[in-house]
Amino acid sequence: MKHSAINDPFEQARVEQGYAQVSDQDDPVTMLLRLKDVRKCAHNWQTFQSGAVPGRIVVPSEVSIRTTRQIPFEVDPPLHKSFRELLEPWFKRPLQADYQQQLHQQIETLVKSVLLGEPVEVIEDFALVLQSRALTLLLNIPFAESELWISWGTHVFRSEGEALDGDKANILYDYIDAQIDKAMAKPGDDLYSMLLAAEVNGNKLSKEEIKGVMILTFAGGRDTVINAVSNTIAYFSEHPESLQRLRDEPEIRGRAIEEFVRYFSPLTHMGRVVTEDTQVCEHAAKADTRVSLCWASANRDASVFENPNEVVLDRKMNPHVGFGFSHHNCLGATHARQILSTLINVLCENVQSIDFIDGQENIEHWDEFKRKVGYHNLNVKFNPA
Amino acid sequence: MAKITFITQDNISVVVEGQSGSLMALAVENGIKGIDGDCGGVCSCATCHVHVQADQMQLAGEASEIEKDMLELDDNVSEFSRLCCQIEISDALDGIVLTVAN
Numbered sequence: 081m082k083h084s085a086i087n088d089p090f091e092q093a094r095v096e097q098g099y100a101q102v103s104d105q106d107d108p109v110t111m112l113l114r115l116k117d118v119r120k121c122a123h124n125w126q127t128f129q130s131g132a133v134p135g136r137i138v139v140p141s142e143v144s145i146r147t148t149r150q151i152p153f154e155v156d157p158p159l160h161k162s163f164r165e166l167l168e169p170w171f172k173r174p175l176q177a178d179y180q181q182q183l184h185q186q187i188e189t190l191v192k193s194v195l196l197g198e199p200v201e202v203i204e205d206f207a208l209v210l211q212s213r214a215l216t217l218l219l220n221i222p223f224a225e226s227e228l229w230i231s232w233g234t235h236v237f238r239s240e241g242e243a244l245d246g247d248k249a250n251i252l253y254d255y256i257d258a259q260i261d262k263a264m265a266k267p268g269d270d271l272y273s274m275l276l277a278a279e280v281n282g283n284k285l286s287k288e289e290i291k292g293v294m295i296l297t298f299a300g301g302r303d304t305v306i307n308a309v310s311n312t313i314a315y316f317s318e319h320p321e322s323l324q325r326l327r328d329e330p331e332i333r334g335r336a337i338e339e340f341v342r343y344f345s346p347l348t349h350m351g352r353v354v355t356e357d358t359q360v361c362e363h364a365a366k367a368d369t370r371v372s373l374c375w376a377s378a379n380r381d382a383s384v385f386e387n388p389n390e391v392v393l394d395r396k397m398n399p400h401v402g403f404g405f406s407h408h409n410c411l412g413a414t415h416a417r418q419i420l421s422t423l424i425n426v427l428c429e430n431v432q433s434i435d436f437i438d439g440q441e442n443i444e445h446w447d448e449f450k451r452k453v454g455y456h457n458l459n460v461k462f463n464p465a
Numbered sequence: 466m467a468k469i470t471f472i473t474q475d476n477i478s479v480v481v482e483g484q485s486g487s488l489m490a491l492a493v494e495n496g497i498k499g500i501d502g503d504c505g506g507v508c509s510c511a512t513c514h515v516h517v518q519a520d521q522m523q524l525a526g527e528a529s530e531i532e533k534d535m536l537e538l539d540d541n542v543s544e545f546s547r548l549c550c551q552i553e554i555s556d557a558l559d560g561i562v563l564t565v566a567n
Binding site: 116119120123334335337338384395396397398399400401403405406409413414417 | 503504505506507508509510529531534535538
């Protein structure tokens with residue numbers, strides 16, 4: 081297999097039965113694998129609930145390491161809508177010109193710093209740095225804060241192994257508590273202060289609710305952005321002709337970003353808790369069990385996507401679910417798209433080609449399914465334009 | 466050049482002119498409220514949902530299967546629904562009136 085390719089381990093199960101059962105701690109999950117089923121279940125929040133016990137819709141389950149409800153992610157309509165209405169204007173700020181300028185400057189500075197001829201380890205020294213710095217814009221806090229987040233390393237919820245690590249997660253939770261206290265003492269124009277001043281349905285947000293929004297903002301946009309950025313770099317290292325094409329045809333860059341999100345699917349799946357006995361794909365799904373919406377599988381569904389296992393840079397019809405679907409679609413998608421768009425613009429302006437040196441793939445294991453989601457480490461050399 | 470009218474959910478009518486590209490891009494350029502076009506026009510986000518006037522459906526044309534599947538699960542869908550990223554501007558669209566769905 082080519083080094084930048086992302087495999088589709090779900091094809092056979094998707095075609096033959098449309099679902100697969102995988103284990104997770106003591107709470108097994110029925111993964112839904114076809115695009116139409118994934119979309120229908122994502123839309124049906126009454127039967128496929130997000131507002132279950134905090135941490136349960138995440139796979140692997142975070143029930144044992146988290147009690148704070150992530151908001152609006154683990155809240156269902158109608159309250160979900162009220163939270164989204166509060167948060168959407170803030171999370172659409174990446175569409176503003178000054179935000180885009182600052183992001184461009186951040187990414188240009190980073191890319192120029194790696195154009196010195198020395199090999200670069202992309203995960204820790206590029207993608208994590210880029211993601212952390214960009215997050216200061218999303219939170220509207222000083223750039224210097226990113227240094228602390230970079231020092232946490234890539235795994236905020238996990239130690240070196242795959243297992244969830246409660247102590248490690250507490251570093252983030254304690255940090256967020258302290259930041260909320262700081263904003264209470266001295267309000268500013270950051271996200272914490274906006275939330276402290278806000279009301280939802282006529283009520284002020286509790287500190288626990290604000291913490292829930294902030295945990296989501298930190299956790300939801302960390303591994304996903306790092307995977308998207310590092311997979312993009314790996315892809316260009318193998319496909320210099322694609323970097324050249326995007327340089328020559330800037331008008332297709334928007335489509336290329338959507339195609340990267342489809343093909344890389346930085347988040348493999350997300351769970352829901354079934355609220356009543358029902359069926360998925362003619363398979364019984366009992367109340368109080370879990371299903372997952374497998375974005376990665378749905379995005380390779382050959383009944384919808386032509387040549388699903390190829391990156392087609394200018395794919396015109398691309399109804400992917402890389403940012404989820406329906407009510408709970410990704411709140412950070414505007415920020416993520418702006419990061420990818422800016423990265424591609426800066427690479428086109430400054431980088432002629434990228435040499436792949438070596439890398440260790442990050443493979444997720446869901447029982448018999450083994451899916452590459454990114455890299456543990458990736459060494460490349462950036463060649464200036 | 467085609468004159469296109471968008472009517473937003475707060476009942477404000479905006480007339481814009483376009484020559485080429487998609488109706489979604491034209492709406493976003495002109496800041497039409499309720500048309501976000503998050504995915505840039507690849508039929509992935511359904512944030513450009515409009516209702517076409519009943520007697521103008523033939524101008525807009527029929528939605529593709531993929532577009533219909535997207536619309537099926539969107540709020541406020543009707544038999545006159547289209548995702549306007551999938552409608553290319555041409556002179557034939559001159560005078561079309563589109564009500565923003567969300």
